Amino acid sequence: MKFLSLIIITSLHLLNASTPTKLSCDYEFHYYDVVGSIYQCDVDNVLSITSKDQAIIGSASESHYGMRTNSDVSGISMNNKYIQYFPIGLEKIFKNIKLIHAQNNFIQEVDQSDLKHFPELAELNLHNNEIKTIEKGLFDYNPKLVYVSFSNNKIFYIHHEVFDGLKVLTYLYLNSNTCIDKGAYLSRSEVLNVLDYVKSDCLGLEYQKIEEKFKELEDESTDPHIDFKYKLDNLEAEFNRSSVFNLTSIIERLNKLKMMEPKELIEAKRIPCIEYDERDVNDGKSSGIAYEIILILVIAISVALFGSIIFLFVKLNRID
Template identity: 45%
Template sequence: MMKGYCLIFCLFLSIIHISTSTDINCSFEYYSFTVIGNTYHCDIRYDPNIISAETAVVNSATGTHESYRSDYDVAGIYSSSKKIEVFPRGLEKIFKNLKLIAIYYGRLTEVHQADLKPFTKLVYLSLANNDIKIIEEGLFDFNPKLAFISFAENKILQIHPTVFNNLKELRHLILEGNSCTNRRADSSVFQVKYIIGEFKAKCQYTGSTAAAQTTTTEWTTTKTTDWEDSSIEEFVETTHAPHRKSQSVQHKNHILVISLAVIINAVLRF
């Protein structure tokens, strides 16, 4: 009987793991980025999987490497897909030498210190064209090598006044197109220091997203205008893909729960 309970417990853990994780499909290629230069990276913009709260943990990466290359050689992760809803977790276990993370045109609403903590070699970070509202205290405490940061075209309302203090190599800081600032600094530590001094007054930090609620109507109008300029296919994908994914995950979990119930019944009978 004890063996039966152990089996049930293991199956339960497996179901939890399956329902909260995903795999990514990489196109491995080279591209030259500011500061970091020619970079061998994993491009997941064409990956059909959605990275959401339900599938935030990345188990593995598939794709065909260039000759004489492996996961160890991957220095960057790149996406320009609306399918990324939360910051993916577990990438550091697959690609141990990441220096670049670029997630453009996603649906990120927040990023936390815990998300960036594993990437101590990070030099280039771009989360442009997302929906992030706050750059929180201590966000880059474990990323002292950062030389390029972009939060362009987000919804930034608050920036902690000391968040960039430990970044002695920071030469590119792109904050244009946000609610509280529209500035950028390129290739100059002095420019970076100047705009940091400026946003301390304009992007006062409270740590609360309550103020962000007042901009909902304004941003909804902007988004609608953008959709009108997009193709019908993109509009359908943008508005319905997350819902389809949610239904798919729920269906999968429902099947797994039924399967578990059948197994439990069989074990108890045994």
């Protein structure tokens, strides 16, 4: 039923795909354990954000309580709004956001660009969405986060360092995901315990191994015997065999390396290597072929020279 409703609302919303979305807010005071009492926008219109174009928020209703304005809003709740993409532009309307709730939606991904405009963010709740990965750098601009929930998503991968900068994080809910079913609250030590499970169960360490091999290939010191193509092929094969084979960040990085020409790699000082062309690859097979050709030419010349000497010797004997 939830999926059918999404299809119906999405079809209707496509008619206004290019128009920035306006939030219809019901402004209320709410109390939370982490942020205390805050003035909050409870979104009461169906957003149905099914593409990046639709994710742009252009304005919000201003039927505020008393004399308050958008500047007084420090929380926003977008629960049950059929959102597939994280809204863009909220910070231009509400500049002092401390709390974001977007539970029970269809959000597929969230990245650093979605959160970087909220430096005061203390509580983020994305419970019951469709998120599959949490990648490095997601919270680089949100050091004040105390409460984070990704429970009941489809997460199979979490970067092993993504939570390292959150020194005051004391609520972390990762329950009911593909790779982990753990949560912690009111205890920093419990959070650290959950993070140990993240590193062992959510492919963080396996990703780290692949990451280290990329760095080794990119930063390798100058070596005249490096066969870059051979090494890259081996790395790609290992990546495809790993459990992180479908991570977007790795695929993009791999494709970027594959598209670079050897001279571009040298100029970028990323992967020092000697110049080579198609005759220099395949483990020296071309060199072997060249050697065989030269050897055949030497033998042919020697045979021809020896034949000429025999011919002259026979002719001289006849004259005598």
